[in-house]
Amino acid sequence: MKQIAFLSVLAAGAVLLPLVIGENPYVIGILISMLMMAALSSAWNILGGYAGQYSFGHAAYFGAGAYTTMILVTLYNLNPLFCIAVGIVVASIIALITGSIVFRLRGHYFGLASIAVAEVVRLSVLNFNFTGGAQGILLTDVALWNLDLNSKIPFYYGMLLVLVVTLSITAYLRRSKTGYYLQAIREDQDAAASLGINIYFYKNKALLLSAALTSVLGSLYGLYIRFIDTSAVLDLRLSIEIILTAIIGGVGTLWGPVIGALLLVPLAEMLRSNLIGDMLIKAGLVSETSGVGLFLKGSLANAHVLVYGIITVLCILYLPKGILGLFRRKK
Amino acid sequence: MIQHLLHISHVSKHFGGNVAVSDVSFSVEEEQIFGLIGPNGAGKTTLFNCITGYFPATSGDVIFDTKKINALRPDEVCKLGMARTWQRVKPLGSLTVLENVMVGAFSVTNIAKEAEANAKEQLQMVGLNDYATKSAGSLPIGLKKKLELARVLATRPKMLLLDEICGGLNHTETDTILDIIRGIRKKGATIIFIEHDMKAVTSICDRIVVLNSGEKLAEGTPGEITTNPDVIAAYLGGGHNA
Ligand SMILES: Nc1ncnc2c1ncn2[C@@H]1O[C@H](COP(=O)(O)OP(=O)(O)OP(=O)(O)O)[C@@H](O)[C@H]1O
Numbered sequence: 181m182k183q184i185a186f187l188s189v190l191a192a193g194a195v196l197l198p199l200v201i202g203e204n205p206y207v208i209g210i211l212i213s214m215l216m217m218a219a220l221s222s223a224w225n226i227l228g229g230y231a232g233q234y235s236f237g238h239a240a241y242f243g244a245g246a247y248t249t250m251i252l253v254t255l256y257n258l259n260p261l262f263c264i265a266v267g268i269v270v271a272s273i274i275a276l277i278t279g280s281i282v283f284r285l286r287g288h289y290f291g292l293a294s295i296a297v298a299e300v301v302r303l304s305v306l307n308f309n310f311t312g313g314a315q316g317i318l319l320t321d322v323a324l325w326n327l328d329l330n331s332k333i334p335f336y337y338g339m340l341l342v343l344v345v346t347l348s349i350t351a352y353l354r355r356s357k358t359g360y361y362l363q364a365i366r367e368d369q370d371a372a373a374s375l376g377i378n379i380y381f382y383k384n385k386a387l388l389l390s391a392a393l394t395s396v397l398g399s400l401y402g403l404y405i406r407f408i409d410t411s412a413v414l415d416l417r418l419s420i421e422i423i424l425t426a427i428i429g430g431v432g433t434l435w436g437p438v439i440g441a442l443l444l445v446p447l448a449e450m451l452r453s454n455l456i457g458d459m460l461i462k463a464g465l466v467s468e469t470s471g472v473g474l475f476l477k478g479s480l481a482n483a484h485v486l487v488y489g490i491i492t493v494l495c496i497l498y499l500p501k502g503i504l505g506l507f508r509r510k511k
Numbered sequence: 512m513i514q515h516l517l518h519i520s521h522v523s524k525h526f527g528g529n530v531a532v533s534d535v536s537f538s539v540e541e542e543q544i545f546g547l548i549g550p551n552g553a554g555k556t557t558l559f560n561c562i563t564g565y566f567p568a569t570s571g572d573v574i575f576d577t578k579k580i581n582a583l584r585p586d587e588v589c590k591l592g593m594a595r596t597w598q599r600v601k602p603l604g605s606l607t608v609l610e611n612v613m614v615g616a617f618s619v620t621n622i623a624k625e626a627e628a629n630a631k632e633q634l635q636m637v638g639l640n641d642y643a644t645k646s647a648g649s650l651p652i653g654l655k656k657k658l659e660l661a662r663v664l665a666t667r668p669k670m671l672l673l674d675e676i677c678g679g680l681n682h683t684e685t686d687t688i689l690d691i692i693r694g695i696r697k698k699g700a701t702i703i704f705i706e707h708d709m710k711a712v713t714s715i716c717d718r719i720v721v722l723n724s725g726e727k728l729a730e731g732t733p734g735e736i737t738t739n740p741d742v743i744a745a746y747l748g749g750g751h752n753a
């Protein structure tokens with residue numbers, strides 16, 4: 181009950197936030213990124229955190245959604261919601277092909293296979309014509325009902341909705357047979373099988389759910405940015421960011437991915453826009469013309485993945501259960 | 512007519528050139544407590560693994576409840592009503608004790624409330640109810656063995672395969688487990704019991720098969736086994752006390 185009340189307040193806050201901060205596109209943009217990364221990482225967490233099957237290729241499902249939707253909207257001008265649904269189907273097919281092969285094998289093949297599949301998808305998209313190849317796809321106009329899709333606000337609510345759905349599914353799963361089964365598989369596959377768990381079926385179930393949610397986010401992203409290419413939606417870097425967000429927040433917990441995104445997305449933004457370097461220089465700590473100053477101005481902007489990496493290593497060393505682990509008392 | 516719940520027919524298991532189980536046959540009747548004994552490396556655990564689908568036998572048949580189960584997966588075997596414990600315990604370490612047992616309980620229900628009620632019943636039965644909220648990985652070995660037992664009981668099996676479930680337990684704890692096993696049998700379950708403690712085996716088993724180097728050395732009642740000269744030579748004389 182307490183949790184539901186807490187959630188309602190949180191959700192209400194998120195719904196009202198754009199009204200409070202007004203239509204500052206810069207701030208709304210960062211908020212959208214935060215919601216999206218929180219939802220992506222939560223979707224990944226169903227498979228990686230609960231079932232213990234680390235996917236290093238979730239960009240494939242994100243890209244599958246983004247490309248399907250963008251192609252259908254630009255070529256046939258179909259209803260975006262219908263396109264999102266088709267994107268789910270495409271991502272699910274990729275997931276099922278991967279899972280039905282790899283989950284039959286014993287051992288840690290899934291992680292490797294997930295990278296391979298994502299690379300195959302990326303290279304295919306690069307080399308086909310109907311995907312726009314290296315040029316990508318540009319969307320000039322899109323309409324849904326009488327929403328103003330030139331504004332960022334509808335996408336803020338779209339991402340928020342998917343996040344809420346993803347968290348609700350996760351919260352429900354945790355207390356259901358499937359959630360127990362996924363965790364049992366994570367902890368010990370032999371024990372799980374001997375207790376009547378069809379490991380193959382439940383891993384596929386988790387993968388399918390995770391891939392479908394991820395593809396919806398990809399579709400939304402495409403419609404929101406209106407331009408996609410493989411480096412934006414199918415890159416290994418995206419897959420890694422999704423994982424690191426979960427690890428830093430707390431893998432296999434409901435709120436870990438959200439906390440990870442709340443911290444990392446603004447951090448990445450600060451690095452990208454060189455806020456930190458500027459601050460250090462303005463504060464007089466570093467001279468603008470010194471070597472360090474030039475480095476800060478020149479390179480730090482491109483370094484956010486590196487910084488993610490360093491934070492992750494620190495987390496693994498000192499906070500193996502993520503930031504959320506700090507607040508959990510030992511049982 | 513005697514009901515054979517489990518029938519093992521000429522089962523062999525080879526690991527490369529190593530013959531771990533060699534042409535073993537026996538039958539277990541309903542509501543029997545059936546002992547499986549033999550020195551270390553005799554092939555007892557390997558036979559359990561073949562019966563429960565952990566890996567397939569190289570040759571021979573396993574017939575459970577008139578159904579051939581040779582090629583089934585472990586989860587399918589469990590669903591048929593045969594559950595096994597692990598000699599090297601396999602707790603779901605980061606889950607709580609209660610959650611571990613609930614995982615077993617979910618094989619007979621889809622509803623979390625029912626699984627929890629079932630699990631609590633089993634924890635009560637094996638005397639782990641005080642540990643329900645502890646993480647399973649943190650239990651000492653004796654309690655992990657009890658957890659193994661509670662977890663398979665929650666699957667409500669017709670047949671239980673217990674692999675050294677008393678190993679590492681003291682005398683009182685062993686007696687508690689033996690009482691639980693007798694209780695389960697009274698409710699209609701059939702049990703195969705692997706154990707090195709001969710006192711426990713002879714006190715509880717109706718019938719015993721002795722394995723030695725993968726082969727069946729002898730079969731009979733506890734009285735017959737403890738006086739069998741082959742058994743005494745190969746096993747009881749080999750350092751284990753009767
Ligand atoms: N997975 C495996 N791969 C290869 N050899 C195996 C495997 N499992 C068991 N063995 C071999 O099979 C033989 C029988 O081992 P098993 O574990 O069945 O004996 P056991 O009777 O259970 O012994 P213990 O009383 O020590 O538990 C041993 O020689 C063992 O090394």
Ligand SMILES: [Mg+2]
Pocket residue numbers: 555556557598674
């Ligand atoms: Mg053994």
